[in-house]
Amino acid sequence: MNVFHEEDGALKASLVLQEQGGALHVESPHGKRGKIKAAQVLMRFERPAAGELLSAAEELAQRIDVDFLWECCTPDVELGFEQLAQDYFGHAPSPIEAAATALALHAAPMYFYKRGKGRYRPATADNLRAAKAGLERKKREEEQRAAWVAELVAGRLPEAFATRWRDFLFKPDRNLAEVKALEAAAAQSKLSAARLMVNCGALASPLDFHRARFVHAWFGAAGTGPVTPPFDIASLPQAVAPAFSIDDATTTEIDDAFSVVDLGDGLARIGIHIALPAVGFTPGSPMDEFARGRMSTVYMPGDKFTMLPDALIEQFTLAAGRWCPALSLYLTVRREDCSIVAEETRAERVFISDNLRHGDLEHVLVEEHLRAGTVSGIRHAAELTLLWHFANALAARRGHIERTPAPLDYNFYVDAGRVSIVPRVRGNPVDRIVSELMIHTNQGWGGYLRSQGVSAIYRSQVNGRTALGVEAAPHQGLGVAQYAWSSSPLRRYVDLVNQWQLLACLQGSAPHWPADGGGLPGIARDFETAYDTYNEFQRSMERYWALVWLSQEGIRETEVTMLREGMGRIAGTPLVLRVHGASELAPGTLARADLGAPDLWELTMPCHYRGLA
16 A cells, blocks of 8 residues: 655655554655654555656646636635545546645645645635735846846946945845845856956946945935035134144145244244134034034045045135134243243134145254254244244153154055055154144143033043043043143044034133033044044055055065064065964064965955065
């Protein structure tokens, strides 16, 4: 005897070897033996053999018209498969016909709902119609997805991807048909999704990929509209003395400038002038939303994403040859010992006479000439000499200790895809002038806000822990009682917030944020998150351009300064790579290494130890 039965969700036919109570020992058509329960049996039959029945039933099931079979049924009436077979064939079904009907029912859950052992209930007309529509929709989606895959593989960007490919690439929702198509095309072409976008013309290069991914993750597309200052900037008083700035050659957001006036009787007045975008828009305005959405300018070799729109930067940057709104800190200083006699803060317009650049100053402003008072060949030589002496006095008063050796920075310059890397020692006289005057400004204005009971955002360092918050705590690393970032309002949102608070104090108006801090703690948290991410992005872009530089210069063997855990810094760059085979070398060891081809997508490069330098 043979049985037609259900096992593990499939319909099968087997030869019965032995039946004991509620169990049957059976043998499949392929010779596999096993045991099934009697409750699993749908039909018993003598002929044909189990294998022949199943083969014939499967072939017949393919020819059964499921629509007609459904029409043979009475709606909402549950029937067994043998009864349905009799209705369909018009006579008592043979074992093959009964088994074929069961197979057809089993394969058509859209038409028939399984209700028990061998029993089915036909779907209602409405449900069947909806199921068919869903099936047709799924078929169309499959066809559309296949068409998208074909286009992507062929190097064409489908129309549906034109405005949303960044979402599909950088933040894929795998429930979307477009994302499934992109992944399928990438697998078919044996390329990453990013490289596929290059083939389709959406991305131009690995550099374009890194930039686009960052922008997609952090920057929205919100517009800002025109800048309309809340009050007439021309109403600000004019400063008496012209000022000059000191910046890198690539700087466009010029935040700070300096002036020096001789007062006689051994006194001089030093002016520290900070750009004043706070008069250009107010908290809560569309421009503020744009700035707060970015929180900071993002720097990278050869480019940057500015915190403020170009039109506003152009209006408030301290560019040479014009009167610029500025928040000025004036210090009356004794020339003899550079002690401060008086301080005053004003909102005013300052005429900027020069934008001095590091490259024009650093070879002239050397300590030997500054100490001797013999600096010459540059504009503002006398003013710069006094500022240097004053900066040294400020550093000494706050307990500054020189780092030995001086830290080394690397400046990247990119021109038409070609990069140069220029090492630069930090702490030179130009750096000293700018950094010390900015430190004094930030601690001074922080102290002023504190004394006025006006809330602000402070950067503190206590017991080695640096934090950004609304508490005016000391910054032990800098040696100051409080430190409120206020000197870069074109580039950092925290500085802009503090400038709004300072301006309110000077104008005698209510501060934008109340004494309890209001939303300032949230701004501080958001800023720190963004700032850390932006710095990491800058490092990754410097890594990219360092790899480009090594390839551009054809460097295949180089000196490496070993760090910890087998990592080494490549000579002439800030690039750190794992040096394979050098894990036992002590930090500080100079070694030679062979370099392979860079991977500009993953920002890696093979580096193998060759021997000691």
